[in-house]
Structure formats: structure tokens, C-alpha cells
Amino acid sequence: MAVPKRRMSRANTHARRSQWKASVPTLVACQNKACGQPKPPHVACPTCGQYAGRRAVTPA
Structure with missing residues (x-):
């Protein structure tokens, strides 16, 4: 086992971890004109509960 x-120095540790971050989730508006929620x-x-212009699931 290695x-x-x-x-490891603090500078190297921070340099390695600098790219490890959360990304903002991608959201689009609902195609239903009455809904429009992200x-x-x-x-x-x-x-x-709509997908591609038709009812897919019952809303929660």
C-alpha cells in the first residue's frame, strides 16, 4: 500500500482542492404556459406534472 x-504542504493541498467545488444546478422554465416554474x-x-407538452405524472 502506498x-x-x-x-503535503498547505499550498499544495489548497491547490489540489481549489477545483473541488459544488456547481449550481441547471434549471429551465416549465413549457406549460400556466405553470412556468423552474x-x-x-x-x-x-x-x-407535464413533460414535452403532455401529462406525465400526477403532481405531488
Whole structure:
């Protein structure tokens, strides 16, 4: 098993972790004109239950 020989410096640790961050979720407006709520793309709307212009699921 590989074990580091020396402790990694704080600068190197921060440089490695600088790219490790959360991304903002992509949201699009619902195609239903009456709804228009933000929802993830390619997913049925959780508010009105429509996907691609037709009823896909019953809204929660």
C-alpha cells in the first residue's frame, strides 16, 4: 500500500482542492404556459406534472 513519505504542504493541498467545488444546478422554465416554474431539464415538472407538452405524472 502506498504511503506518503512527507506531509503535503498547505499550498499544495489548497491547490489540489481549489477545483473541488459544488456547481449550481441547471434549471429551465416549465413549457406549460400556466405553470412556468423552474425545473431540471429533461425531467417532468414536479409542480404541474407535464413533460414535452403532455401529462406525465400526477403532481405531488
